Amino acid sequence: MAEGRGVTAPLAFLGQFGDAVEFIFKERDSVSGGVQVGGLAELGDFALIHLLVSLVAMVVACAVSVPIGLYLGHKGRGEFLAISVSNVGRAVPAVILLFFFIAFVGNGFKNVAVVLVLLAIPPILTNTYVGVRQVDRELVDAARGMGMSGAQIVRRVRLPLAMPTIFAGIRTSAVSVLATATIGPYANLQTLGEPILSPQIYDFSGQLGAAIVVALITLAADAGIGLAQRAVTPRGLKLAEGPGRRPRLALPTRRREAAT
């Protein structure tokens, strides 16, 4: 507990954690001196880039995988593709994929975004497919009997009923995208990983401080998408779950690998 150097009195009892929290809120000299590091302004810049690259990746990934998943699920085709894409995604870990990209393709915002998109697609695609397939056959038949066209069935029956599953996939992807964006500095993208990967400038308190911010952002995103997931769940599905059954936590019981 005595390690906290230059800690203001109220945070001193937290030791290294207190020092790290101070790093988040207050500028200080860098390890080598001369430069001011830390503080809300600098971390805010890192956080902005971090969130921006993650958001771009998530939007692109959703725009690609949801329509494909809906189409394949509706037609009942390409099960092998939709399911195995997530297995392939798991075989090449996110970190390794990013390193391959840095060495063989290039650096910067665009390349990191591409890696994150590749990372985000499998869970969303697989979950969309599974969610659409899970829709009760009889409901689809009833919709067809009412004279709905294929596109209408997808939009008004399959998509709403698949929403909770799709959002579970988006949630999984968002968490791994935010986590992987942390190692963006290897690709010259100054995300929140910058203090973490440059201890020679930011010291341990900077590493720990940035780690705290990354963890909080990810947990907040996870919780936020969880709430959105509840919001987009059709009332009928919520009723079907029923209050009488085993209590459900805000966290879904399954979060990854719908296919397994």
Next chain:
Amino acid sequence: MTFELVAQGGLERRERSGVGCIAESGFCPDWIADNYDRYITPFFEHVYLTVVSVAIGFAIAFTLALIAHRRQWLVGPITGVTGTLYTVPSVAFFFLLQPITGLGNTTAIVALVCYTLLIIFRNVITGLRAVPADAKDAARGMGLTDRQLLLRVELPLALPEILAGLRIATTTTVGLAALAFLAGGGGLGAELDEQPFFKSNVAVAGGLAVLLAAALDVIILTFQRLVTPWQRAAA
């Protein structure tokens, strides 16, 4: 900065071995053939981190699942806690633990164990729940006690699902262990970190990690085939 280091090292080597592509940080089979031995130690560190973490994680998650199987109300809280641990990015986790456990293998393993818990716990619970009620009724009718029911009927029937969870946990851990060097745990990630722009280095270190994940996956799958012969008979 790493770039310059690589370039310098490359130039020195070029004079000695006459290989030009190292200077350009390229993919150089000759360099790989000369230097493969530097990956042996990191590779085994990686194997060690993965196997130890998954083993500890399995022991904890399996025990929790057996407890929660008898007391279903525990499933929600345990899923919530392990889910939160699972959500914290690994990079952050490796640092958040350091004020408590210091820099080294322990920190790396504690963090990696935390990531396996949710996956294994969830799969064991799902597997146990999916055991057909008929099979359980028949077993009860034969006079099996709860304990016998668990060991002779429920667990064997849940085995495919349990091992599926173990496979996911293992491949995930291989990937996360690539960042364990941040916690002082070594592994192939340390090599990636040292020369991230040198294609040969990234190809070997990254390739080994991918191969390790695939190999462990195949081992568990083979084990599953051996211990569940009835699945093949049914198929």
